[in-house]
Amino acid sequence: MATIGDVAREAGVARSTVSAVLTGRKLVLPETRQRVEDAIAKLNFSVNAGARALATSRTMAIGAVVRFHEAEFSPALATYLVALSDAATEQGYSVQLLTERDGVGAVHRAIAGRRVDGLVLFNVVEDDPRLEPITTAGFPAVLLGMPRETRGVDAVDLDFAVGARLLVDHLADSGHREVTFVRWPDSLYAAGATYALRFADAVRQRVAGHGMKLEELACPVGPEQVRAVLGERLRRADAPHALLVHNDAAAAMLPFALHDVDVKTPGGPSVVSLHSSELARLYALPFTSVESEPDAVVRAAVELVINRIADPGLPVARRLVAPHIVERGGVSRSAAS
Numbered sequence: 001m002a003t004i005g006d007v008a009r010e011a012g013v014a015r016s017t018v019s020a021v022l023t024g025r026k027l028v029l030p031e032t033r034q035r036v037e038d039a040i041a042k043l044n045f046s047v048n049a050g051a052r053a054l055a056t057s058r059t060m061a062i063g064a065v066v067r068f069h070e071a072e073f074s075p076a077l078a079t080y081l082v083a084l085s086d087a088a089t090e091q092g093y094s095v096q097l098l099t100e101r102d103g104v105g106a107v108h109r110a111i112a113g114r115r116v117d118g119l120v121l122f123n124v125v126e127d128d129p130r131l132e133p134i135t136t137a138g139f140p141a142v143l144l145g146m147p148r149e150t151r152g153v154d155a156v157d158l159d160f161a162v163g164a165r166l167l168v169d170h171l172a173d174s175g176h177r178e179v180t181f182v183r184w185p186d187s188l189y190a191a192g193a194t195y196a197l198r199f200a201d202a203v204r205q206r207v208a209g210h211g212m213k214l215e216e217l218a219c220p221v222g223p224e225q226v227r228a229v230l231g232e233r234l235r236r237a238d239a240p241h242a243l244l245v246h247n248d249a250a251a252a253m254l255p256f257a258l259h260d261v262d263v264k265t266p267g268g269p270s271v272v273s274l275h276s277s278e279l280a281r282l283y284a285l286p287f288t289s290v291e292s293e294p295d296a297v298v299r300a301a302v303e304l305v306i307n308r309i310a311d312p313g314l315p316v317a318r319r320l321v322a323p324h325i326v327e328r329g330g331v332s333r334s335a336a337s
Contacts, residue, residue, distance in 0.1 A: 013036060061094045062084075062096070062120060063096045063118070064095055064122060071187060080122065091306055103130045104129050111139045120142055125194060127147070144157065150316070156297060157194070158292055162322065164198075164274070170288060171212075176212070177213060178214075182219060183219070183246055215240065230253060234260075240269050245273035245287070248279060252285070254285075254287075
């Protein structure tokens with residue numbers, strides 16, 4: 001089994017340099033880091049996490065603070081948790097799920113007990129109360145969401161506003177002058193969910209900029225209820241010609257609702273959506289979409305929190321992952337809707 005000494009000899013560096021690359025406690029020149037990483041890969045070197053934790057006085061664990069809203073779709077959220085586990089493992093860290101209803105208390109206990117080295121906060125809302133114990137303790141953390149004020153805590157998320165503009169532009173470029181925005185229930189926006197608010201605000205602004213007419217359809221909680229609401233709207237005489245979907249349950253249930261009212265795709269309403277590629281795969285969604293990029297977002301979050309653990313004095317980071325549109329069809333040209 002390869003040792004740190006073997007890696008150092010292969011890379012032509014000191015053992016302390018290899019240790020610095022592994023722990024992240026000191027800056028290493030990019031070309032030197034690359035040599036060390038190449039040697040690690042060549043020798044199939046693996047870190048003993050227990051020994052590393054003892055040597056650095058760290059737990060080698062990241063806490064994932066998850067606060068589910070009843071409207072959120074658990075299969076979509078699971079893709080983020082799996083991505084977090086994968087990204088953390090690659091860096092020698094384990095993940096502890098902190099899912100207590102009392103999120104503030106969970107953060108307090110994790111910090112006070114030094115159960116983890118850093119935190120990743122899911123389901124971030126505006127004025128998130130979980131920020132208070134983090135900022136008071138100066139504890140390493142990253143927000144998986146982008147509130148207006150992060151209070152000095154690192155934050156990363158998909159650029160939902162850009163994603164919304166891409167989808168509205170796609171419908172407008174296809175000649176649609178009216179769009180039905182299938183969105184989350186009002187309670188999610190009232191709770192301050194940052195991704196939902198940023199997306200909805202951008203949709204309204206972009207639709208207005210194109211001079212389009214906007215109808216908003218708030219869906220209830222629960223897939224079957226969502227299916228029923230979509231079916232009722234599609235059965236009406238003024239059924240929409242274009243749907244823009246930002247609601248994971250609605251994206252998953254829309255093909256079923258279209259089938260319920262005997263509407264075929266293609267040939268039915270034009271549909272664009274924001275959802276994850278995993279959701280598209282699980283439900284065979286045929287819609288042109290902006291994908292939520294859970295892997296890219298979570299990997300950025302893990303990078304930020306590990307950097308913060310290594311160097312608490314780093315400048316505060318706010319990082320937005322650029323979205324892109326994936327055309328799968330489902331959008332018909334329309335002279336007027």
